[in-house]
Each structure stands twice: as C-alpha cells, then as structure tokens.
Amino acid sequence: MISLVENQAVQAELLTDAVKLRQQVELIVNATPALDLHTHVFPPEFGSLYLSGIDDLVTYHYLIAETFRSTDLTHATFWRMTKAERADFIWQTLFVENTPLSEAARGIVTVLTAFNLDPRAPNLNEARAFFKAQKPREHLDRVLEMAGVSEVVMTNDPFNEQEAQTWQSGSVTNGRFQASLRLDSLLNDWETVAETLSRQGFQVESEISDQTTTEVRRYLDKWILLMRPVYLAVSLPAEFKYPDTDKCDRLLHEVILPTAREHGLALGLMIGVRRGVNPALRSAGDGVGKADVTVVERLCVENPDLRFLATFLSRENQYELCVAARKFNNLMPFGCWWFLNNPSIVSEITQERLELLGPSFVPQHSDARVVEQLIYKWQHSRVLIAETLSETYRRLLESGRAVTPKEIARDVARMFSGNFRDWVGLSRGA
Ligand code: RAT
Numbered sequence: 001m002i003s004l005v006e007n008q009a010v011q012a013e014l015l016t017d018a019v020k021l022r023q024q025v026e027l028i029v030n031a032t033p034a035l036d037l038h039t040h041v042f043p044p045e046f047g048s049l050y051l052s053g054i055d056d057l058v059t060y061h062y063l064i065a066e067t068f069r070s071t072d073l074t075h076a077t078f079w080r081m082t083k084a085e086r087a088d089f090i091w092q093t094l095f096v097e098n099t100p101l102s103e104a105a106r107g108i109v110t111v112l113t114a115f116n117l118d119p120r121a122p123n124l125n126e127a128r129a130f131f132k133a134q135k136p137r138e139h140l141d142r143v144l145e146m147a148g149v150s151e152v153v154m155t156n157d158p159f160n161e162q163e164a165q166t167w168q169s170g171s172v173t174n175g176r177f178q179a180s181l182r183l184d185s186l187l188n189d190w191e192t193v194a195e196t197l198s199r200q201g202f203q204v205e206s207e208i209s210d211q212t213t214t215e216v217r218r219y220l221d222k223w224i225l226l227m228r229p230v231y232l233a234v235s236l237p238a239e240f241k242y243p244d245t246d247k248c249d250r251l252l253h254e255v256i257l258p259t260a261r262e263h264g265l266a267l268g269l270m271i272g273v274r275r276g277v278n279p280a281l282r283s284a285g286d287g288v289g290k291a292d293v294t295v296v297e298r299l300c301v302e303n304p305d306l307r308f309l310a311t312f313l314s315r316e317n318q319y320e321l322c323v324a325a326r327k328f329n330n331l332m333p334f335g336c337w338w339f340l341n342n343p344s345i346v347s348e349i350t351q352e353r354l355e356l357l358g359p360s361f362v363p364q365h366s367d368a369r370v371v372e373q374l375i376y377k378w379q380h381s382r383v384l385i386a387e388t389l390s391e392t393y394r395r396l397l398e399s400g401r402a403v404t405p406k407e408i409a410r411d412v413a414r415m416f417s418g419n420f421r422d423w424v425g426l427s428r429g430a
C-alpha cells in the first residue's frame with residue numbers, strides 16, 4: 001500500500017484544485033486499511049473451510065450461475081464433476097470461449113493480474129502451479145496486504161459440524177479474523193435445529209415453550225463464550241415481517257434480542273434473499289426480492305438500546321434504508337451486498353448514502369469466500385468509492401468549502417473501519 005504523506009503542512013493544505021483533490025482522494029482511499037465486516041473466509045486453521053487458489057476462485061457460485069447462461073451442459077452433469085473439472089469447464093466457457101465481461105469474471109482477471117499470471121491463458125495449468133506453490137500462512141499475509149484489509153469478520157455457524165469442531169479444539173488464534181455468530185439456521189430452519197439441539201442434549205421441543213427459549217439461550221451463551229463474536233447476524237427472506245406470528249418472531253423476541261442486549265452485541269440484518277429460487281443450481285440458486293424496510297424501523301424504535309447493522313439485497317430498498325438510518329441512530333447501513341456488488345450499483349448506492357448520511361455508514365464489505373477474492377473486491381470497490389467521494393468533495397468545493405488531506409483521511413478511516421469499530425465496540429488497535 002502507498003504510504004500517506006506525514007508532513008503536517010501538506011496534511012493541512014486546502015485542496016482547491018479539482019485534479020489535485022481527486023489525486024489525494026485516490027491516494028488516501030488506496031492507503032487506508034479496510035475492516036471487512038462481512039465475509040465467508042476462514043484462516044487456515046479451519047482446514048478445508050479455508051478456501052484459496054484458482055479452483056476455488058473459478059468455481060465461485062457467482063460464476064457457476066453465469067456459466068449456465070453460456071452452455072447447454074445439464075446441471076446434473078456439472079455437479080457430477082470434481083472441483084478441478086468444474087473449474088476447467090468454467091474457465092473454458094467464460095474466459096476462453098467468451099470474454100469475461102461480468103463483474104465476477106473480471107474479478108478473476110484482476111486476481112490473476114495481481115499475481116502476474118496470464119488472464120488469457122488457454123487453461124488453468126500455470127495458475128494451479130502458482131497457487132500450489134504458496135505456503136498458506138505467508139500467502140494469506142500477502143493477500144491481506146495486497147487487498148489493504150486489516151481485519152475480516154467471518155460468518156460463523158455453530159451448526160456446521162466441521163466449523164464447530166475447530167472452535168471446540170481451541171486452535172482458533174488468528175487475531176485478524178473476527179467472528180460473527182450467524183443465526184440463519186436458528187431463525188429460518190427451526191425444525192431442523194430443534195432436532196440437532198435435542199441430539200446435543202438441550203431440552204428443546206418443536207413448539208417454542210419457555211423451556212425451549214431458555215435452552216436455546218443456553219446454547220447461544222455457550223457459543224458466544226467460545227467464538228467471542230463481534231456481532232450476531234442473520235440473513236432473512238424478502239417476505240420477512242416484524243412483528244409476526246411465527247416461530248421466527250418468537251425466537252427473535254424471546255431469545256435473539258435479549259441475547260444481543262445482555263451480551264452487548266449488535267445484530268446484523270441482511271434482508272431480501274430468496275433462497276433456492278432454482279434448486280438445480282444448488283448454492284448458486286438463490287435470488288432476490290424487494291423487502292419491507294419498515295421492519296428495520298420497527299426493530300429500531302422498539303429496541304432503542306440495541307444497535308443494528310443492516311443491508312438489503314434489492315436495489316429498490318436502498319433509498320428507504322438511507323431514510324430509515326436518518327431517523328434511527330441505532331441503525332448502521334453497510335455494504336453493497338451480493339448482486340448489488342457491481343460498479344454501476346456500488347457507485348449509485350455510495351452516492352445516495354453520502355448525500356443522505358454523510359460519512360455515517362459503512363460503504364462496503366467483500367462477502368469474499370476465497371481469500372484472493374479480497375484483492376479484487378476491495379480493489380474494484382476502492383476505485384468506485386474514490387470516484388464517488390471525489391465528486392462529493394468537488395461539489396463541496398464548488399459551494400465554497402475546500403477540504404484538507406487530513407480531513408479526507410479522517411472521513412475515509414471512519415467509513416472503512418471507525419464506524420464499525422465504534423458500533424461493535426472493537427478497539428482501534430489495528
Ligand atoms: O454473497 C454471497 O456469497 C451469498 O452467497 C451469501 O453468502 C450471502 O452473502 C449471505 O451471507 O447469506
């Protein structure tokens with residue numbers, strides 16, 4: 001990363017020239033470390049959950065969905081292939097027979113270029129050899145450095161057996177990987193969870209009795225102690241209502257909100273997914289739906305002592321989320337989630353948020369699953385955030401208020417990490 005000019009006089013200089021202003025914004029955005037508040041990456045101690053290298057990159061579920069738009073291959077045949085065969089097939093389809101124009105495909109090109117690998121290669125041999133030669137821990141350090149990411153927040157599911165075993169083995173030590181306790185199974189698939197909890201010796205029933213809520217609470221307390229999450233998180237369907245009359249609502253009211261309160265944990269809400277729209281695509285088969293932003297307003301008004309992080313999947317919900325955040329200072333909008341993480345939409349959402357909220361939001365998270373994705377997701381986002389921010393400062397300059405490099409650095413640091421750290425009570429050590 002480029003180091004910032006430390007000189008006090010330069011830091012305090014008023015940037016009255018639009019070209020110089022833009023250069024400074026780019027420099028500062030590129031040099032400011034980001035705390036990535038929502039990812040699906042794991043450090044190497046999680047064994048096969050640590051995803052890295054060309055086969056994991058090319059078989060990203062975003063690219064699997066795109067591949068089926070350019071092939072006649074059946075889903076069943078594709079799923080019968082090994083991971084390496086799938087990667088070869090996707091490479092051939094999206095990168096050799098077609099031009100990698102989509103954002104997820106361009107991301108692969110950015111990663112290959114970052115490691116001096118040929119993005120026009122006829123096959124994956126060179127890339128495979130390169131990634132195979134890397135030592136996981138050193139490679140991870142290098143990737144985080146290249147991505148300009150100081151810390152990442154994982155998505156941690158205690159109902160995933162492999163993950164649970166790693167936590168229980170006591171081998172989780174990597175300080176740059178923070179945990180977030182994911183509640184999807186609990187809130188969206190209660191019947192399965194009730195069976196699992198019973199097997200683990202918790203006295204729960206399918207019906208949500210007082211004993212059941214006490215036991216679920218005991219389960220969560222145990223995992224909070226083990227994982228030390230920086231927040232609780234859940235993704236919710238587009239149809240999510242609050243309040244409601246279903247089991248999800250009872251668990252939310254009687255277990256999740258009290259747990260967040262008593263542990264002083266923020267609750268992350270990711271709303272608007274429609275799971276399994278096309279089951280034949282498996283993990284690539286989820287879709288989007290327009291949700292109701294007033295659910296978040298109600299959660300905020302009823303729980304003024306709790307802090308909520310929120311992101312919506314539908315483009316149509318973004319403006320309403322900004323307006324809700326203007327009304328509730330216990331609501332922190334974050335990121336351009338999943339199908340929104342495309343240049344045109346990231347620019348639009350970032351501008352909308354700056355106009356309505358100033359610097360009081362978190363512009364981006366990566367949602368990376370494979371560590372090297374951090375490189376492209378942050379590189380692409382930084383370009384867009386710098387552009388939008390420059391334009392915002394330029395308008396301010398036109399109105400008669402120039403900014404200094406010091407002020408820009410303060411704003412960017414706030415958006416890239418400070419807002420989140422303050423929200424969840426993470427120290428500013430990194
Ligand atoms: O963006 C993604 O990778 C999605 O598959 C989901 O993981 C989503 O981000 C989620 O956290 O549910």
Ligand code: ZN
Binds near residue numbers: 038039
């Ligand atoms: Zn995610």
